[in-house]
Amino acid sequence: MVTRRIADLLRNGQPDESVKVQGWVRTKRELKEFAFVEVNDGSSLANLQVVLNPDLSDYAKVLKQLNTGASVEVEGVLVSSPAKGQRIELKASAVTVYGEADPETYPLQKKRHSFEFLREIGHLRSRTNSFGAVFRVRNACATAIHQFFQERGFIWVHAPIITASDCEGAGEMFAVTSFDLKDVPRTEKQEIDYSKDFFGRPAYLTVSGQLEAEVMAMAFSNVYTFGPTFRAENSNTSRHLAEFWMVEPEMAFCDLEGDMDLAEEFLKYIFKYVLDNCPEDMEFFNQRIDNSVLATAENIINNQFERLTYTDAIALLEKADKQFEYPVSWGLDLQSEHERYLAEELFKKPVIVTDYPAKIKAFYMRLNDDEKTVRAMDILAPKIGEIIGGSQREERLEMLQQRIESMGINAKDLWWYLDLRRFGTVPHAGFGLGFERLVQFMTGMGNIRDVIPFPRAPLSVEF
RNA sequence: UGCCUCAUAGCUCAAUGGCAGAGCAAGCGGCUGUUAACCGCGAGGUUGUAGGUUCAAGUCCUACUGAGGCAGCCA
Numbered sequence: 001m002v003t004r005r006i007a008d009l010l011r012n013g014q015p016d017e018s019v020k021v022q023g024w025v026r027t028k029r030e031l032k033e034f035a036f037v038e039v040n041d042g043s044s045l046a047n048l049q050v051v052l053n054p055d056l057s058d059y060a061k062v063l064k065q066l067n068t069g070a071s072v073e074v075e076g077v078l079v080s081s082p083a084k085g086q087r088i089e090l091k092a093s094a095v096t097v098y099g100e101a102d103p104e105t106y107p108l109q110k111k112r113h114s115f116e117f118l119r120e121i122g123h124l125r126s127r128t129n130s131f132g133a134v135f136r137v138r139n140a141c142a143t144a145i146h147q148f149f150q151e152r153g154f155i156w157v158h159a160p161i162i163t164a165s166d167c168e169g170a171g172e173m174f175a176v177t178s179f180d181l182k183d184v185p186r187t188e189k190q191e192i193d194y195s196k197d198f199f200g201r202p203a204y205l206t207v208s209g210q211l212e213a214e215v216m217a218m219a220f221s222n223v224y225t226f227g228p229t230f231r232a233e234n235s236n237t238s239r240h241l242a243e244f245w246m247v248e249p250e251m252a253f254c255d256l257e258g259d260m261d262l263a264e265e266f267l268k269y270i271f272k273y274v275l276d277n278c279p280e281d282m283e284f285f286n287q288r289i290d291n292s293v294l295a296t297a298e299n300i301i302n303n304q305f306e307r308l309t310y311t312d313a314i315a316l317l318e319k320a321d322k323q324f325e326y327p328v329s330w331g332l333d334l335q336s337e338h339e340r341y342l343a344e345e346l347f348k349k350p351v352i353v354t355d356y357p358a359k360i361k362a363f364y365m366r367l368n369d370d371e372k373t374v375r376a377m378d379i380l381a382p383k384i385g386e387i388i389g390g391s392q393r394e395e396r397l398e399m400l401q402q403r404i405e406s407m408g409i410n411a412k413d414l415w416w417y418l419d420l421r422r423f424g425t426v427p428h429a430g431f432g433l434g435f436e437r438l439v440q441f442m443t444g445m446g447n448i449r450d451v452i453p454f455p456r457a458p459l460s461v462e463f
Numbered sequence: 464u465g466c467c468u469c470a471u472a473g474c475u476c477a478a479u480g481g482c483a484g485a486g487c488a489a490g491c492g493g494c495u496g497u498u499a500a501c502c503g504c505g506a507g508g509u510u511g512u513a514g515g516u517u518c519a520a521g522u523c524c525u526a527c528u529g530a531g532g533c534a535g536c537c538a
Contacts, residue, residue, distance in 0.1 A: 029497050036497055049498070068488095083496045109474065109488045111499070116530065117474070171537065208538090233536055234464055246538065325534085336534070386538065434538030447531090459529090 001075060007043035009078065013088050017078045021048060021090065024127060025070045025101075027110040030063065037066050039074065039090075042126075045133055045280050049081065049089040050074050062095050068110050069101030069127070115450050122454065122463030130288070133281035134451055137274055138439050142226070144273035145247055145435075148266055149224045154249060157216040159209025159225045164201055165413060172232040173204035174242075205230035208432065211364075211417055213250035214393060217428055218420050224249040226435075234458050238447040239385065241436060243456035250430035256366075256375040256392040259429035260352055263379060263388050264305050266433075267350070271297045274442055282443075290444025296382070297442070299349055306347040309355045310334075310373065313342060320346070333360045336385055343380040350387075351380045363403045364417075365391040366427075377431070384441045390431025397421035 001020040009019060023041030033054065038047035052063060066072060076092040107121050108128065118125040125131045146156065162176050178198040179185070185193040194201050209225035216223045225248045232242065249262065275282060275297055286294045308316075317328040317338050322345075326335040334342075334353070342351045355373040358365070365374035375392035394400040400421055404411050411418065439451040449455035454463050 027498080027500095029500055031494065031497065031500090033495050034497095036500090038498075047498090051496085081496090083498080085496095085498050103489055104473085106489095107473075111474070111487055113474065119530090229538085231537075235536060236464085236531095237533080237535090237537095238531090240537070244538070384538095389538065432538060437538060 003073075005043040006039065006041045006046075006048045009048060009088070009090075010044060010046055010086075013078045015078055015080045015088065018076070019078055019090065020073065020075045021050075022073045022098075023048075023071070025066050025068055025072055027068055028063070028066050035063055035066075037072075039072060040127075040132070042132060042136075045129060045136075045284055046086075049086050050076070051079075051089055051091050052095070053091070056092060056095065062097060065097045065100050066095075067101055067103045067106070069103075069106040069108055069124075071098040071101075072096065073098065115447060119449060119455075126453065129284065131450070133278075133284050134439070134443055134445060135453060137278050137281050137285075137443055138451060140274045140277050141270055141435070141439055141442060143277075144270040145224075145226060145266075147273070148269045149222075149249065152222065154222040154224050155216070155220045157209075157213060157220075157223045157225055159206065159212040159227060159248075161206055161228065162199075162203055163206045164199065164203050165211060171207055173207055174230050174232045176203040176205060207231055208246065208248065210248050210250065210430065210432065213248050213430060214417070214420060214428065217250040217252045217430070218424065218426070221252045222249070236458060238449075239437065239440075241448055241452065241455055241457055244448075244452070245435035247433040247435055248430060250428060252426045252428045254392075254429045255427055256354065256377060256390075256429055259390050259392060259431055260307065260354070260377055263377075263390060263431050263433075264350075264352070267379075267388075267438075268301050270438065271300045271442065275301075285443045285445075289446075293442075293444040296444075303349055305350045305352050305379065307352045307354065310353055310357065311355065313338075313351075313353050316346065317341065331357050331359065339378075339380045339385050340382070343385075344382040348382070350382075353378050353380060358403075361391070363407045363409055364393050364400070366394045367399055367403065375429075379431075381437075381441050384437050386434075387437045387441060388431050388433050390429065392427065392429040395421060395425045395427050397425070 001018065003022050004019045006021055006023060009021065013019065021039060021041060023039040026038040026040050026047050029036040035052045037050045037052060039050055040047045052059065056062065073096040074090060074092050075094040076090045078088050079091050081087060081089045108124055113128070118128065126135060149156065185196040187193045206229055208229055209227065213223055213225050227245065228243055229246045230243050233240065251258065251262070282294060311330065313334065314328060314330050320341060322341060324337055326337065328338065354377045355368060356376045358367060358372060358374045361374050361376045365376045367374055377390050378386050379388035381387040394403060397418065400418065401411060404414065436448050436451050440448055443451065445451050449457060
């Protein structure tokens with residue numbers, strides 16, 4: 001008999017169907033004459049209620065084994081449930097216990113656990129309702145991202161994980177080496193002799209695939225990266241990871257307007273996809289995690305994002321009836337409290353801030369005619385803050401060289417990047433989306449470590 | 464990295480400087496439709512670690528370790 005997924009049975013299963021399911025016991029309720037066992041196989045939030053009667057062979061023994069966490073295969077017949085709570089249930093005719101879970105030592109109980117506690121058992125937490133819902137939604141987000149770009153003819157490009165360019169300025173990098181750290185080769189001056197290392201020069205884990213995406217956009221017009229990136233920043237917040245996934249579309253023949261249009265359409269698409277495909281999980285988040293999640297999703301889908309320039313944002317912040325901890329002044333970067341004020345209090349929806357001062361933004365962003373600001377845009381989401389950062393890139397060789405020089409970056413390391421402006425340069429633009437921040441935003445989960453299966457953060461690499 | 468908060472039973476939390484407790488989980492018993500099942504019973508502790516103050520420390524002080532929140536950095 002073919003094994004059926006529980007999500008399929010709950011939706012499509014009909015009375016009198018003979019079926020087989022495989023999964024893990026969530027809870028068991030024993031009565032005098034029979035017992036209920038809730039089985040979950042990860043396909044849905046809801047469990048399948050299995051009814052065990054004493055006429056089952058080895059009834060007492062099997063019942064003893066079916067504790068929370070045990071893995072099980074059940075064959076039987078679907079029946080309409082005589083009680084409320086479920087449309088159908090499975091009347092077991094044969095039960096196989098694959099692996100028991102000793103209730104004395106199995107950490108998961110049939111009760112609520114704190115996320116802090118569940119982080120300590122990262123190898124088991126995916127078996128809970130909350131993490132099941134999170135990772136199904138995470139999967140749906142990833143699917144939606146690919147579908148969105150593929151429908152629009154974007155090529156998915158695989159940016160390298162290991163890179164030699166340390167000049168992007170996105171943050172501290174993890175070094176990659178094959179040296180024996182107890183015996184590192186030294187030059188005569190006692191400096192580390194990278195010529196003897198694996199790549200013959202310093203190498204790092206990538207902080208962004210953008211520069212490589214630009215390379216590929218100059219051949220395929222529209223591309224996107226979707227993969228892991230790394231930051232060695234000692235950031236201990238609910239919004240930062242040392243290893244996180246980033247989506248970075250890059251479009252040739254595109255300006256900042258087109259970039260913003262794509263970003264907005266993109267977010268709307270993903271929210272709609274998840275609402276359509278994971279309604280049960282989203283309802284769960286709305287009920288148990290954050291009761292504004294569904295309203296937020298509808299808000300995203302149905303409303304235009306607010307767009308304003310950095311200069312206008314500063315003006316609004318200056319006349320805001322609110323005391324900020326950090327000063328507001330043209331030329332200073334927006335602090336978290338400022339971003340939150342704009343997105344959460346003033347506009348109550350995502351806000352796109354554009355045209356930041358050149359001094360506080362990266363070298364590759366296109367200089368405006370005022371020569372003070374660059375064609376940058378950040379999308380600020382309520383609660384999460386910056387969820388997308390993007391820009392129109394500087395496509396003019398001389399301007400780019402000037403910016404590289406003024407920011408003290410070694411142009412030699414960027415020779416191939418500058419070549420893109422020497423040979424067939426075009427206006428182009430792109431953005432980076434923090435994938436985990438998107439999932440956070442989508443689910444209402446408070447800590448970013450709870451929306452990635454195996455979070456890497458300072459002092460955190462156990463699972 | 465800085466500031467703040469916290470660490471007590473398996474989990475979530477109580478306990479005026481004076482006998483360390485509850486709910487849930489787990490165990491045992493009961494219950495003919497449960498679904499966070501319900502009812503009853505018993506068990507469960509070197510109060511994170513190391514020092515210190517005190518007649519007396521879970522409680523006050525110091526350090527360390529770990530966790531959380533906020534901030535910076537950013538996505």
